[in-house]
Structure formats: structure tokens, C-alpha cells
């Protein structure tokens with residue numbers, strides 16, 4: 493670590509103002525990504541703005557046919573919340589598959605979605621359920637939010653307040669964990685939105701979470717000729733692209749069987 497200034501924001505307004513004061517300021521949520529990045533000197537920060545105690549920051553509540561998850565809700569609280577489970581079994585189970593107990597106790601939905609690691613799990617549920625990401629400035633639908641590897645539609649001074657999910661008829665998530673970290677080598681989220689509308693989101697396999705339109709058209713079935721084709725399937729020290737493509741097919745079939 494190196495010298496930096498730390499402050500605990502008392503309001504969203506204060507956090508937003510602090511964020512604009514320096515190009516090297518960063519929001520601190522669960523710290524599960526940010527702190528290791530600082531320790532390894534992957535990023536340089538002069539001002540850490542802790543947003544974990546903002547009022548209502550960790551709220552989780554059902555509002556009619558929608559679920560609100562505050563940006564500061566931990567993975568553990570999402571996975572253990574009975575109303576989340578009733579609302580979307582897939583979202584609840586996904587949260588319980590993230591990392592390990594320590595990571596789940598600290599890491600937050602807002603931090604994970606803002607970071608948009610290509611191997612992270614939440615983006616699959618957020619895109620699969622076409623959630624809305626609410627910031628202090630606007631609302632962004634998931635289809636417009638995830639732009640590329642570690643890249644989102646968030647402006648530099650934009651803070652995620654929370655996410656709003658629409659209730660699916662059914663949803664499920666299947667994941668193949670990296671043996672050391674628990675991150676997704678590949679993960680597939682399947683949601684039946686209405687009688688005729690399905691959404692399928694794939695994480696881990698490509699440079700950014702993406703929808704799999706051919707699987708969506710299969711409407712809850714697993715056709716023999718279904719193929720995952722994408723220009724940027726990852727090919728790295730963890731797995732070659734052919735292996736990841738195979739995983740996507742297997743995980744899609746698993747997620748469909750979990751729906752039943």
C-alpha cells in the first residue's frame with residue numbers, strides 16, 4: 493500500500509462531490525477487488541471514498557413485481573434473503589456461488605456490477621433478468637450497461653445506488669468455478685421472462701458478459717444443433733477457447749434442467 497486519504501461518506505451527494513475532486517479518487521464498497529488492486533499496485537488512488545454506511549445502502553426489498561437491491565447489499569445477504577429466493581431462484585443461487593464465505597460477507601452487488609470483471613457472476617443475472625441500474629443521475633437498462641472488459645456505461649462521477657429486477661417466471665444459473673479463485677470459467681443464466689420470452693446471459697467465457705440469442709430462441713429447450721458462437725471467446729492460461737465454448741453448452745443444459 494502507499495499513502496492515500498480515506499474518508500467515510502455520509503451522503504450520496506458528499507460521495508459524488510468527493511469523486512469529482514480528483515481523477516485518482518475511488519469509491520470503496522466491499523473492497524474485495526479494490527484493496528487487492530491497491531496492494532498489487534495495479535491502480536494508483538489518492539482518495540478512497542467509503543460508501544458502505546450510506547443510508548439505505550444495503551436494503552433489499554420487493555416492490556410489487558420488482559425487486560430492489562441496494563448497491564451495498566453483500567453477496568451473502570442476497571443469497572440468504574428469503575424474498576430474493578422467492579423472487580428469482582437463479583439470482584439467489586448465483587449470489588451463493590460467488591467466491592468463498594469471506595468474499596460473500598464483504599463483496600457487494602454494486603461493486604461487482606461497477607467493476608464488470610469478465611469472470612464475475614452478477615453481470616449474468618443482471619443481463620439475464622434485464623435489470624435496471626440506478627445511479628444518482630439516471631437509470632440504465634442492463635442491455636446498455638456492460639460495454640466490454642472492465643468497462644460499463646457509468647461515467648467517472650456516477651455512483652450505483654441500486655438495481656431493480658423484474659420478476660421472471662423461472663430462472664436458474666449454472667457455473668463452472670475456477671478451482672483456485674471461484675470465479676466463473678463460464679456461467680450461464682437462463683430466465684423465462686414471459687410465456688414466449690426467454691433471456692440467456694453468458695459470463696466468464698468471453699471478454700464481457702453477453703446474451704446468447706440462439707439459446708433464447710430455443711425457448712427453454714436444448715436443441716442438438718445449438719452452438720455458442722462469439723468473436724471474443726477467451727483463450728488464456730486458464731483454458732483454451734474450445735474448452736470454454738464446450739463449458740457454455742454444458743452449463744446451458746444444466747441451467748435448463750435446474751429450471752425444472
Ligand SMILES: Cc1cc2nc3c(=O)[nH]c(=O)nc-3n(C[C@H](O)[C@H](O)[C@H](O)COP(=O)(O)OP(=O)(O)OC[C@H]3O[C@@H](n4cnc5c(N)ncnc54)[C@H](O)[C@@H]3O)c2cc1C
Pocket residue numbers: 518519520521522523524525526527528563589590591592595598599600601602603604606607609611612613614646650651652653673674675676
Ligand atoms: C478471492 C476472491 C474470489 C472472488 N470470487 C468471485 C467469484 O467467484 N465471482 C464473482 O463474481 N466475484 C468474485 N470476486 C469478486 C467479488 O465478488 C467482489 O466483491 C466484487 O468484484 C467487487 O465488489 P466490492 O463490493 O468488493 O467492490 P470494491 O472492491 O470496493 O470496488 C470495486 C470497483 O467498483 C467501484 N464501485 C464500488 N461500488 C460502486 C458503486 N456503488 N458505484 C460505482 N462504482 C462502485 C469501486 O470504486 C471499484 O473501482 C472474488 C474476489 C476475491 C478477492
